[in-house]
Amino acid sequence: MSAVETQEYAPVFTGKTLERLQEILTRYPTKQAALLPALWLVQGERGWISDRNMVEVGEVLGLTPAYVKGVVTFYTMYHQHPVGANFVQVCTTSPCNICGAEDVVKALLAHTGAKELGATSPDGQWTVIEVECLGACGFATPVLVNDDFVESVTPERVPELVRKYK
């Protein structure tokens, strides 16, 4: 643990969250296999996965912090830094691209105030990123707002969408 850490660390895996992890552990023959689900639990509780969280996950599952970090960095959906209260993922791969996905991105950046891809709006409310194919190419352009999968988003529909999450 770093010397500059002043606050006491509050573990993620206590109470209900620990119970959920214990149930998950029964699904696999190894503890290591519960790593992806455990990371999802951390992100669900804390919004992102800090280095200290990775140490805790490692302790709980018997893995080293470096191993845990190696896995976290492989998977793009795990956040290694805090993101806006609303995290928006827009598909811009070719099938959506030819249906106008880049204009949807522009409209989202403008209406949320996030301005730049990957940046968070000054009010801390919005982070918008481009992602690769969301597996809903016939419903261009799909947008994932937090856990809500929104189909057929057009630049015209963006203001209404943003208002809904404000």
Place this chain on the structure above:
Amino acid sequence: MGYPHKPHAKETALLSKHFGDPDARTYKGWAKRGGYEAWKQAQTMAPAAITDVVKESGLRGRGGAGFPTGLKWSFMPKEKKKPHYLCVNADESEPGTFKDREIMRWTPHALLEGTLIAMRAIQAEVGYIYIRGEFTEPYAIMEQALAEATKAGVLGGHKIHLHRGAGAYICGEETAMMNSIEGKRGNPRIKPPFPAAFGVFGMPTTINNVETLAAVPHILRQGAAWYKAMSLSNPKSTGTKLFSVCGHVRLPGNYEVTMGFPLKDLLHELCGGMRPGRTLKACIPGGSSVPILNREESEGCLLDYEGCVEKGTMLGSGGVIVFDDSADMVYQIMRLARFYAHESCAQCTQCREGTAWTTKILERILAGQGKMADLDLLLDLSDNMTGKTICVLSDSCAAPVVSGIKKFRTEFEDYIAGRKQPVMVA
């Protein structure tokens, strides 16, 4: 049926019959529609007998490779010495493909039933359904269906677990998926050993796609001969196939047709044709990893494994991407290359470097800074990326590039010669 549109008379709705009908999602609703009858039947059959029926039906894997399903099951050890596993591939991340999502959203019990039958055939006590992380809604629906089926007691001692991915196309590759289930980075493994000998947790494992498994209950109930008879062109391609059509058609969606159906009819009749005033320019019939067809090839292509090969492409996952005359092929091929560069697991040099350089060269051409020699360079690079790596992600990046340059060369040359306004790539 042509979800989200009305069914079309030329469709053969087997897997998609109940798309759009929320009642079919529930255990009760599914049972009312004949659900779990095939599973009951399978429980009275010997594992090898189930495999034989599936073999006889001619069913081939719908995940992309088209490997005969019954044959794959028969590779599993007959005499059980270790735990056996089934992994269900619901990672659906191949650009252009969105059929497994619809199967899980509307008929989750069809997938569970097919999974149970396959588990009995390969003598697996545990099955993992690997669902891509972004599929939040299908995950919740599958979770609900699994809880209902468990409560109704239909699992009969088998255990099925959902495993959520976390954003990595490569985890759709079967050996990467097994690593991901084991809590590792999703790096593909070198084969051999093959999964039937050394799979997830080092145990005998079979991996099947969602659509493949959803077809199995129908085969058991109506028989191999009935399934095999569904074939419009080549007898080696049997049954129905869901085609996800996207891009520049008037009615994008999922259409289910009999194997061998003409691509032309799919595009111009079922999907309502091109947008007003537009004409067909190109089509990728099997997800972004297969070679691009030009208009003429598309209009002569029959949609089955052999029909696609005849036109120099592949049926793949059945993700049909349609480009009309407004599409900038250079830009879209760059965008596909960028997809593969982003998704490369970076184990193999040819893939890690090749996908990145392909993207860079294409961006340079778009920016008006390309040279004519760049086209040969791209082809040479693609050659070095094909057939040389642990998995075929690298080959998949080369496919649209090579076919694109071959068929739309003048579009590349227009950027290089300055006949076309440069595009600044973000």
